[in-house]
Amino acid sequence: MSFIELKNVYKVYKNGITAVADVNINIKKGDFVFIIGQTACGKSSLIKLLYREERPTKGQVIVGGINVAKLKNNRVYKLRRKIGIVFQDYKLLPKLTVYENVAFVLDSYGYKESEIKPKVIDALTRVGLKEKLRSFPNELSGGEQQRVCIARAIVNKPKVLVCDEPTGNLDATTSKEIMKVIDSINKELGTTIIMATHDQDIVNRMKKRVIALKDGMLIGDWEKGSYKLDETA
Ligand SMILES: Nc1ncnc2c1ncn2[C@@H]1O[C@H](COP(=O)(O)OP(=O)(O)OP(=O)(O)O)[C@@H](O)[C@H]1O
Ligand SMILES: [Mg+2]
Numbered sequence: 001m002s003f004i005e006l007k008n009v010y011k012v013y014k015n016g017i018t019a020v021a022d023v024n025i026n027i028k029k030g031d032f033v034f035i036i037g038q039t040a041c042g043k044s045s046l047i048k049l050l051y052r053e054e055r056p057t058k059g060q061v062i063v064g065g066i067n068v069a070k071l072k073n074n075r076v077y078k079l080r081r082k083i084g085i086v087f088q089d090y091k092l093l094p095k096l097t098v099y100e101n102v103a104f105v106l107d108s109y110g111y112k113e114s115e116i117k118p119k120v121i122d123a124l125t126r127v128g129l130k131e132k133l134r135s136f137p138n139e140l141s142g143g144e145q146q147r148v149c150i151a152r153a154i155v156n157k158p159k160v161l162v163c164d165e166p167t168g169n170l171d172a173t174t175s176k177e178i179m180k181v182i183d184s185i186n187k188e189l190g191t192t193i194i195m196a197t198h199d200q201d202i203v204n205r206m207k208k209r210v211i212a213l214k215d216g217m218l219i220g221d222w223e224k225g226s227y228k229l230d231e232t233a
Contacts, residue, residue, distance in 0.1 A: 002026040002062075003192060004050065004160070009059035011045050011216075019045035020056070021216035027194070029159070032186045034203050035196040036227055037213035043196035046213065047164050050194065051083045052076050064159055081109075084153030084161045084191075088168035090145040092137040092152075098124065099133040102152045109156070123151040126188075127181050143174035150181055154191065161185060163195040167202065175202060200227040 004027040011020035019042040027033055035043045048054040049061050052068050061068040064082045071079060092101050102123055106116045124130045127147035137145055146166060153161055163182065167175035179202055186193045197203060203210060203226060210225030211218060219230060 001028075003029040003031075003064055004194075005060070005062040006046075006049075007060040007062075009046075009049065009061060010057045011042070011049060011054060012057040019216050020049065023059075023213075023216075023218045025211060025218065025221070027192060029192055030186070030190045032183070032193040032206075032208040033195070034206070034208055034210045034225070035194065035213065036198060036203060036210055037229065038198070041213040042216040043213060044164055045216075047162055047194065047196055050160070050162055051085060052079055081156065082159045084156075084158040086146070086149050086153050086161065086163040086166045088165040090137070090142075090149050092145060092148055094137050096136075097133065098129060098135050098137070098140070098148050101137070101148055102155050105152065106155060119155050120151075123155040124148075126154065126185065127151045141174075142170055143177060146170065146174075146178055147181060150178070150185070154185055154189070157189065158191065160192045160194065163193070163197075165197055166195065167197065167199055172201065175199065176205075179206065203227040 006023050006025040009020055009023045012018045035046060037043055045054065049056055050063055052071055056069050063079060066079050068079060099120055102120045103116050106119060121130060124133055127150050129144060129147050129151065167178050170178060182193060185191050207224045210222050212220035212229055214229060
């Protein structure tokens with residue numbers, strides 16, 4: 001059974017732009033999926049529909065049994081607890097330490113410090129940053145900051161990790177390291193990974209499922225795919 005299901009999904013913004021057009025996707029638990037395509041093809045829009053940053057104009061979006069389009073505002077937290085999110089820009093809180101940045105969300109959920117600490121240490125260990133827990137974001141490299149974001153996203157063991165261009169600001173070597181971290185989360189925790197990227201090297205090296213978009217439409221869905229934007233390429 002699909003864990004994530006998009007059925008005839010459209011996103012038309014108020015300005016009339018159709019960012020997602022009649023997209024159908026089924027994703028199983030534990031899958032690793034790249035969403036590829038040129039700038040403005042609708043990658044971020046598609047991803048935003050998964051965590052209810054945007055609502056579909058038409059069609060159905062189901063994530064872990066939750067009908068996202070119909071979800072009331074006061075129930076969005078139920079969905080967000082199933083999903084970790086990583087962006088291109090790190091969005092860390094500058095006045096908080098690495099530890100505090102990762103602990104922040106658990107704190108807001110009302111966990112006790114005795115419950116928070118082992119979760120934060122585990123998450124920071126997974127991303128290889130345990131020794132930097134007292135550092136502040138501005139004392140870290142870009143790659144290290146992105147590791148903190150990944151730790152923050154997985155600290156409560158979400159079922160899905162959604163990444164929008166997580167390596168967009170990083171050089172090739174650092175990007176490879178970040179991909180190792182994301183791959184290990186998929187393999188060791190069984191987390192479903194959905195990652196938007198236009199990094200061809202990463203997609204070609206990882207040999208995961210690839211979904212290609214063009215002008216909001218799905219133009220390809222390949223197992224163990226490579227970076228190509230039409231059937232014949
Ligand atoms: N909030 C919005 N309101 C109106 N139009 C939007 C909004 N967000 C995105 N768009 C438009 O929707 C289209 C798809 O944008 P989207 O950000 O999903 O593309 P993308 O594939 O993520 O691009 P990139 O690779 O540059 O990140 C674009 O034409 C964009 O201008
Ligand atoms: Mg985008």
